[in-house]
Amino acid sequence: MYEAIVFEVSAGIATIALNRPGTFNAFTEQMIKEMIDALKKAGKDPNVRCVVLTGTGRAFSAGQDLGEVQAGPIDFGAFLRERYNPMILQLQKTEKPIIAAVNGVAAGAGMSLALACDIRLVSEHAVFVNAFVNIGLVPDSGGCYFLPRIIGLGKALELAFTGEKISAEEAYRIGLANRVCSAEKFDTEVLEYAGKLAKLPTKGIGLIKRTMYKSLQMSLQETLEYEAFAQEIAGNTDDHKEGVEAFFQKRKPVFQGR
Numbered sequence: 001m002y003e004a005i006v007f008e009v010s011a012g013i014a015t016i017a018l019n020r021p022g023t024f025n026a027f028t029e030q031m032i033k034e035m036i037d038a039l040k041k042a043g044k045d046p047n048v049r050c051v052v053l054t055g056t057g058r059a060f061s062a063g064q065d066l067g068e069v070q071a072g073p074i075d076f077g078a079f080l081r082e083r084y085n086p087m088i089l090q091l092q093k094t095e096k097p098i099i100a101a102v103n104g105v106a107a108g109a110g111m112s113l114a115l116a117c118d119i120r121l122v123s124e125h126a127v128f129v130n131a132f133v134n135i136g137l138v139p140d141s142g143g144c145y146f147l148p149r150i151i152g153l154g155k156a157l158e159l160a161f162t163g164e165k166i167s168a169e170e171a172y173r174i175g176l177a178n179r180v181c182s183a184e185k186f187d188t189e190v191l192e193y194a195g196k197l198a199k200l201p202t203k204g205i206g207l208i209k210r211t212m213y214k215s216l217q218m219s220l221q222e223t224l225e226y227e228a229f230a231q232e233i234a235g236n237t238d239d240h241k242e243g244v245e246a247f248f249q250k251r252k253p254v255f256q257g258r
């Protein structure tokens, strides 16, 4: 049913693969619509307890399809407001852990997409390119928001000014990548990591995600209040009860995600 992505759900993990390998998974309007739809599906499905975003072929994503841009004059503001911005916001609205499995190059909005995910697992062959400046543009799709928050302002400005390629090792060193995986075992390592996240208290994880991202916009006092609000919900979940029971019974908890 999808043309530009592949969407699969298995063992509690929804995998969304950008699927235009001939253009290094460059984004088209169709691909973005499909991404938003798949994210909504994964968000609603109680069987899904972790989401993995990746790319087919050699790349994660080279960002906006420049063929589309070259084809005609475009309204850049509308382009972002109607396409990329809703996709980035949908990642935040999806209260489940989202992993960017960066299998190859992540450039332009492809890099921004990876930054908007909660965790970045990168293949040793992955490369990040804040490519916007190379074509005279400003980092978009949340790039100006997430990059300085993840790696700090000084380094973020450097990457955005220079548009230089950052290797997987360098990405790990500066805190852009959570883990570097061997290219050979990349899929297996990603599934193992996602499998672990999919067995955690999903409702609680969703609340952690919401509260932590919200805290970036709030004062300490507001954050403390929001933590209390979130804890009221988490404290009433089956998973909280199970966690405490398992602790006293000296066994591993079996969380159901609710």
Ligand code: T3D
Binding pocket: 022, 023, 024, 026, 061, 062, 063, 064, 065, 066, 067, 069, 074, 076, 079, 080, 105, 107, 108, 109, 110, 129, 131, 132, 134, 135, 137, 140
């Ligand atoms: O309206 C707006 O534009 C606003 C929205 C902006 C969002 C953005 O994402 S702006 C940034 C757009 N992306 C770029 O500028 C990146 C352009 N690509 C590159 O810089 C390089 O291709 C890469 C660093 C990504 C990879 O380099 P390399 O040497 O490993 O591969 P390559 O040979 O350059 O590319 C491989 C193929 O993918 C090639 O096709 P071919 O010659 O084999 O048929 C290339 O044309 C194609 N490709 C790569 N990037 C794009 C692309 N095709 C269309 N659009 C692309 N962005």
